[in-house]
Amino acid sequence: MFDTMTLTKIVGGFCGALLVFLLGGWLAQVVYGTGETAHAEGEEVHQAYIIPVEGGEGEGEPEVSAEERLAEFQTAFASADAAAGEGEFRPCAACHSLAAGENKTGPTLAGVVGRPSDSVEGYDYSGALEQVVDVWSPEHLNFFLEAPQDYVPGTKMNFRGISDAQDRANLIAYLQGNPG
Numbered sequence: 001m002f003d004t005m006t007l008t009k010i011v012g013g014f015c016g017a018l019l020v021f022l023l024g025g026w027l028a029q030v031v032y033g034t035g036e037t038a039h040a041e042g043e044e045v046h047q048a049y050i051i052p053v054e055g056g057e058g059e060g061e062p063e064v065s066a067e068e069r070l071a072e073f074q075t076a077f078a079s080a081d082a083a084a085g086e087g088e089f090r091p092c093a094a095c096h097s098l099a100a101g102e103n104k105t106g107p108t109l110a111g112v113v114g115r116p117s118d119s120v121e122g123y124d125y126s127g128a129l130e131q132v133v134d135v136w137s138p139e140h141l142n143f144f145l146e147a148p149q150d151y152v153p154g155t156k157m158n159f160r161g162i163s164d165a166q167d168r169a170n171l172i173a174y175l176q177g178n179p180g
């Protein structure tokens with residue numbers, strides 16, 4: 001059975017502990033300057049030193065120059081396998097036909113390699129492609145197919161891209177073999 005005295009002791013003990021805890025926190029703030037109140041409003045907290053990270057500004061991945069990316073593609077394209085590229089065309093087929101004159105969501109890709117951009121009769125282009133590409137060279141196709149929306153801002157081709165350079169090279173070789 002609790003009597004009043006025991007209860008008082010328990011409550012008293014608890015309050016005492018709480019007081020010590022709060023006092024300790026306050027003291028730590030004053031001594032070490034931790035906690036929000038230690039910094040006046042608007043006062044900037046400066047980092048004492050900056051640790052240099054390899055790759056500089058980039059978000060982790062080292063930057064590969066445009067020349068290196070082009071060289072990587074050209075090497076891949078020199079040994080491209082058009083037959084392997086047929087498999088790469090599968091996701092494209094949802095929106096593109098390889099038959100001349102047949103437009104789907106996207107324009108026909110018959111003879112697209114070497115064809116001026118935005119040039120298929122009767123297809124309603126966004127107009128974004130011709131801002132970036134004059135003629136669909138293998139190089140333009142390479143960068144477009146890697147990241148369509150990055151290479152041609154505003155294009156209505158809603159495809160996220162093919163990340164592997166050899167896969168793109170094979171696909172472009174396959175397209176080249178389909179003049180329509």
Ligand code: HEC
Pocket residue numbers: 088089091092093094095096105106107109112116117118119120124125126127128129136141145154155156157158159162171
């Ligand atoms: C979700 C549908 C969709 C998919 C998937 C798609 N495309 Fe497209 N593509 C389009 C549309 C729409 C356009 C027209 C873009 C514009 O006018 O901005 C286009 C345009 C193009 C063009 C420019 C043609 C021209 O006449 O200028 C090429 C080249 C092309 N696509 C290749 C491909 C290839 C290769 C693939 C597969 C790796 C692919 N696309 C996947 C919808 C798609």
